[in-house]
Amino acid sequence: MAASLAGDDLRSSDRAMRLLIIEDDRPAADYLAKAFKEVGHIADLAGDGEDGLAQAQDGNYDILIVDRMLPRMDGLTMIGRLREQGIQTPALILSALGQVDDRVKGLRAGGDDYLAKPYAFAELLARVEVLARRSQSGGGRNEEMVYRVGDLELDRLSHRVTRGGEEVILQPREFRLLEYLMKHAGQVVTRTMLLENVWDYHFDPQTNVIDVHVSRLRSKIDKGFEQALLHTVRGAGYMIRDER
């Protein structure tokens, strides 16, 4: 697999997204806009909270990337205003405040995800795409009872997993790991996203624990099959996808 940080392999959504980046640090905003453009998305910029609010109100954006500390109106207030007006465009908060309670405050204010600075672009992109997809499908994947990728099937009700009709025995945590990956099939899922969503931890485990869990899962679902489904996306994370 190509080891490119800004190549097409990072982008996993089918269509181009329209993003609004609300960030007062101009070089950082320019860098982000450029990076998103390189993977085929369209990014607009706003320099402060009030401009951001105005643009978010009339522009038709798929997602908002909001810096928490902004001139004129801070990011959380801005998101709160939008939600009051019934605008549900998903918002990802970027902040230098990365502690758990800051996070909770951000999500409570109406943010949909929270990322602490500094971050890897791949992490931001993966989260933004997951958020955008979630809102496009109206949370549709949540209602599906059976996830299918290629000949891999996961039944969320009976907790049964089969590959090519044969049952795969998984530990409870492995099941949740696979469930999360399949829910976002075709999308890059980062290690941090897995740690947050599957284990509910928000700290950095320092070691590659997630990699070990994923490789265990991989040995259970891909071993002995010609077609690998669980892929490693270098510099970003993992993706489950039927490449045929």
Place this chain on the structure above:
Amino acid sequence: MSDSTAIVRTSLGAAPASLPEGPRRRGPAAMPAGAEQPGRWRSALSSIGKLARTTVFKLTLVYLTVFALFAVLLLGYFAWTTQRLITDQIVATVDAEITGLAEQYRQGGIRRLVIAVDNRSRRAGSNIYLLTTFNGQVLSGNIGSLPSGTMANTGWVETAYNRLDEQDTGAHFALARVFQLPGGFRLMVGRDLEERARLNQVIWSAGRWSAAIVVVLGLAGGFFLTRRVLKRVDAMTDTTRTIMTGDLSGRLPVSGTGDELDRLAENLNSMLERIEALMHGLKEVSDNIAHDLRTPLTRLRNRSEEALRSARSEPEYRAALESTIEESDGLIRTFNALLMIARAESGQARANMSDFDAADSVRDIAELYEPLAEDKGLTLRVEAGAEALVHGSRELLSQALANLLDNAIKYTVPPPAPRDEGGPPDILVRAAVEGERVVLSVGDRGPGIPPEDRSRAVERFVRLEESRSAPGSGLGLSLAAAVARLHGGELMLDDNGPGLNASLVLPRAVAGAAAGADSSL
């Protein structure tokens, strides 16, 4: 006064207090004495003003006033009582005399009465007597002159008089009773009041003198006390001033008497001790930060420079950039760990605490790390059966446990041959309730930590020599210790014979409202 007997490490024990000891401050010999005079006066005045403004002096004044008032009241009461006592005595004596004389008259008539009065009048220091006829003619007695009309009314009277046998013409006063006898005779018996007046005078002059003495001594004592207290307060103020300018080693003088100023000084001193320790810690941290962040920053910079200078092809540039990103990720990690420790140590995280089952957290973390141990060929066993309620932050406690477990896996070398099933595991993770405490421990079969290094191992950034080569920020144990302290517990490092047993000993939460214990299993 032993103000400076117990000055501990003060850097200004000898600093002069600006007290009204003006004359002591002699200028150089060459300076004419007169030129110094106004300055001396001003300084004396200002120090008196300073004295007068002190709390002690004000208290002294108030105390003095109250005391004087009470003294006057007491003295007045004393004088009044004495006065009354003497008067009562006079009345009793006079009444007895009159009764006696009236008896004489009744038995022997006027003649006998005159003789009796004559006899009594001649005794030295006697009472005063006067016997008159109905028209005022004197029959007997020892009174030379009397204001006219004194005998007109019967009953008690206070009157001026002169004795017959006395030469001086000065007025005397007496308390007397005029008594009407059958046949129109009038008898007056009285007693001189000089004694009473003299006593009065004695009492009042004593009062005046003692009042004056009380005021003078009180003021002097007040000044003395104030100066004494002021001197100590000034010494304290001066010490605090040098401390404020940055010399934290200064300590307030303690006189050793255990009085309130001493208690204050002792408390302030222990506060200073704490501040100094904190400052010391801060300095150490910044030194360590300087070291542990500067080293990777230097590497980062060198690598970029090296790439600019010598890289020729795209793959070479790419490799250099990738290692740069890796290095900065390491930096971010160290930085995050530092922030986390600072937060845990400042106690900010206390706001979001809840009761949860720590045994649950132990199982979860063990489950997270178990594949890692297995990959390395280590056996990991979990003993966390009973519920172990703890009040705290699940996230922080999990992170502390993760650090301990990560260390255990990192430092334990897998056995050459697989151990037998029944034997002790390479790593044992436990959650146990021991009385009022919850003990979460991670024991390994690694090299352990020598006893003398154990307390040092918990300090920030300390990586013991043998472990220098292993990756990690060196903050794992410090973070675990900070988290334990935040929860009101401590991190204990013990010998596991062989290996290290690291335990978080935490206070057990009272069973009941267990909120926020969301097990993710």
